[in-house]
Amino acid sequence: DTGVSQNPRHKITKRGQNVTFRCDPISEHNRLYWYRQTLGQGPEFLTYFQNEAQLEKSRLLSDRFSAERPKGSFSTLEIQRTEQGDSAMYLCASGRRTGPTDTQYFGPGTRLTVL
Amino acid sequence: KNEVEQSPQNLTAQEGEFITINCSYSVGISALHWLQQHPGGGIVSLFMLSSGKKKHGRLIATINIQEKHSSLHITASHPRDSAVYICAVLPPTSGTYKYIFGTGTRLKVLA
Numbered sequence: 001d002t003g004v005s006q007n008p009r010h011k012i013t014k015r016g017q018n019v020t021f022r023c024d025p026i027s028e029h030n031r032l033y034w035y036r037q038t039l040g041q042g043p044e045f046l047t048y049f050q051n052e053a054q055l056e057k058s059r060l061l062s063d064r065f066s067a068e069r070p071k072g073s074f075s076t077l078e079i080q081r082t083e084q085g086d087s088a089m090y091l092c093a094s095g096r097r098t099g100p101t102d103t104q105y106f107g108p109g110t111r112l113t114v115l
Numbered sequence: 116k117n118e119v120e121q122s123p124q125n126l127t128a129q130e131g132e133f134i135t136i137n138c139s140y141s142v143g144i145s146a147l148h149w150l151q152q153h154p155g156g157g158i159v160s161l162f163m164l165s166s167g168k169k170k171h172g173r174l175i176a177t178i179n180i181q182e183k184h185s186s187l188h189i190t191a192s193h194p195r196d197s198a199v200y201i202c203a204v205l206p207p208t209s210g211t212y213k214y215i216f217g218t219g220t221r222l223k224v225l226a
Contacts, residue, residue, distance in 0.1 A: 002159065033213065042119070042201055042216030043158075056213070091158065104214065106150070108157035 002026075004094050004107035012113045013082055020078045021110045025094030032075050033104060034067055036060065037089040046090075049075060082114045118142050121202050121217035128224050134189040136220045138202030141183065145207040148214065149176050149187050152199040161187070161200075192224045 035043035051072040069075040093104040149161040162176040178185040203214040
């Protein structure tokens with residue numbers, strides 16, 4: 001257990017429905033990352049928060065995706081009008097500065113299946 | 116060509132064997148991370164390296180910055196080591212510290 005929690009762990013939904021995932025990072029970490037991992041691939045970066053500010057979004061994050069971190073603590077990732085191609089593992093990581101770089105701690109992930 | 120390449124993609128070993136997983140990258144980095152992912156999906160950090168070598172229990176990680184290459188070794192492998200091992204690099208940016216991941220090496224250790 002890294003101290004990062006994600007809910008739900010699994011979500012099955014029908015195409016066209018909206019889904020929301022939650023990530024609770026390690027409390028003293030001010031950086032929070034969302035990644036997406038499709039079957040057989042390594043994770044890919046989606047978006048990044050420093051405190052409550054969303055500082056970067058990947059072009060993978062279409063306008064159906066929105067992420068928030070309203071109080072600089074937990075974060076939510078919402079997917080509207082889900083498509084079958086959205087089926088993936090959604091990973092959250094919280095990060096702290098370690099010298100010149102960043103150590104990230106991953107949550108267990110939310111596995112989304114869109115039928 | 117991916118910026119982070121791992122080899123082999125799949126590896127089956129007998130219990131007790133010495134295992135090596137390789138990671139080559141084509142970008143400049145500030146750090147390299149070895150991660151372990153079990154079938155349930157959760158990712159666990161094993162090592163973060165920026166130079167040299169680190170050891171933790173039966174796991175050893177090395178990095179050669181000049182050759183842009185890192186290896187993860189498992190000594191006296193055990194079935195519980197069966198997992199996907201992922202190499203991830205952090206480019207030296209001043210902004211977002213977003214990882215670039217390899218596609219992983221799927222290890223199966225047979226009893």
